[in-house]
Amino acid sequence: MKKLSLICFSISSLFAWSQKVGVKTTSPTETLDINGSLRVRGINLTGTTALKDRIMVFENDGVVKYVTSSAIIRQMPLGFFGLNTASNLVGNGKVANPLGIASLSANTNQALGWDGTKWLPVDQLSSSNWLFVGNSNTTSTNLLGTINDISMSVRSNNTTMLQFGKRNTLNLYDSSNTGLYPYNQQDNSVSYIRGTNGNSSLQFESSTSQSYKPVFFTTSDGNFGFRGSSAGNDWFEVSSSGSSNNGSLQFTIGDNGDEPIIFRKYNKSTDTFVEMMRMQGLGLNNLVRVGINMQGNVANSTLQINGSVTKKVDVINADTTFTEFQHTVFINNSSSITVTLPTASTCKGRIYILKKLSSGTVNITSFVNRNSSNSNVLSAGVTQLQSDGSNWQQIN
Structure with missing residues (x-):
């Protein structure tokens, strides 16, 4: 005990006599300069006293100093900050919850x-892009397509099936002087169905159709048409050919040969339809009948007209060559004509129905008269x- 007291007294006296103490060094530069390692057997833990933002560090020359944690972070490479934690980053970024990331005005x-x-x-992809699983937060201002003058393309198997755009953008604009509407409208909005070798189609759902599903189509011959079901098993088609x-x-209706093609009009005031003309076959043969104003009935002859018939009437008094434009002709000449x-x-x-009104001579192409003789002069009357x-025959 006396020896220990002497050592303590000696060290205390040494601290009192000198401002710098060296251990294993004869030239200390600090108050306590240790030329070797340092070991501390026990460290007192902090109690309820508020923590200080201080960290003990060693500089390159071994000097022990206090620095703030923010000073250490500032010396790290820009944009990097190491954090080892098993917890997720949560909170609002305030001092009371320091692991959080502030919203920075993000909505x-x-x-x-x-x-x-x-x-x-910035906007997230899930809120501004269309998703494979569908979008639930769309608004009236959202769109699917382009916002510049570039066509929108819909593909399958990396082959363009459908395009949207202006006619000029899609290279479908006809700038020639003979261009027809709408091909000559360069800003015309177009939905363009693409095809292979000139063949394309647009088909519609029809669960009750048996074989002839409704479809618009084109062919490699440059023809276009549409076909659809009629009464489930029958079908109709309007198309070009050649x-x-x-x-x-061509207008086609069919299956067993007696389906009619009907033209009708609509009366809005009475909400009724009136049949104008009916064209109808008679089974699987070449017989066809046409009726006008038939009120739903099949014509009893090749042509049946329930109403009046008007045919062209002409009056001549000079030489005339007949064509398909004459039918009934009144001849009133004072001198000889042909x-x-x-x-x-x-x-x-x-x-041709001819009626001679005057006494003037009418020479005419040879015809077989009612007596079965050839005649070249038109008689009075009809x-x-x-x-x-082969010949022109008098039939009255």
């Missing part, structure tokens, strides 16, 4: 983006002529 469904200088709120600049327009009929073989079945394909 719901917004993220933070770096603009090269600072973090700013090839090499030899086209036609009437020339078309060649009978070119208009088989055509009928003469009805019809071509049999």
Whole structure:
């Protein structure tokens, strides 16, 4: 005990006599300069006293100093901060909850983006893009498409099936002087269905259709049409036909041959329909009947008209060559004239009705009169002529 007291007294006296003490060094530079390691056997824990933002560190020359935690963070590379924790970063970024990240004015469904200088709120992809699983937060201002003059393309198997855009943007604009509407409207809005080798179609759902689902279609011959079901099992079609600049327009109705093609009008005041014309086959044969004003009934002849018939009437007094534009002709000439009929073989079945009103001579193309003799002069009264394909025959 005396030895220990002496040592303590000696050290105390040494601290009192010198401002710098060196251990294993003869030239101390600090109050206590240890040329070797330092070990502390016990450290008192802090009690209720508020913590100080101080950390003990060693400088490069071994000097022990206090520094603030923020001073250490400032010396780290820009944009990096190491944090080891098993907890998620939560909170609002305030001092009372320091693990949080402040909102920086970001709204719901917004993220933070770096603009090269600072973090700013940006729209998240899930709130501004269309999702494969669908969008539930769309508004009236949202859109699917382009916001510049570029076509929008819908693909399948990486092949364009549908395009949207202005006609000029889609290269569908006809700038020639003979361009028809709407092909000559460069700003015309177009929904363009693409095809393969000229073939494309637009089909509609129809669960009750048996075989003929409603469809618009094109063909490799340059024809277009639409087909659909009728009464489930029957079908109809309106389409163009032909090839090499030899086209036609076809109306088709069918299955067992007696389905009619009906033209009708609508009366809004009585909410009723009135049939105007009916074209109808008679089974699987070549027989067809057409009726006008039939009120839903099938015509009893090839052509049945429930109403009046008007045919063209002409009056002549000079030489005249007949064509398909004459039917009933009144001849009132004072001097001799000549009437020339078309060649009978070119208009088989055509009928002319001629009535001579004057005493002037009317020379006419040879026809077979009622007595089965050839005649070249028109008699007074009414003469009805019809071509049999070889000759003009008087039939009255």
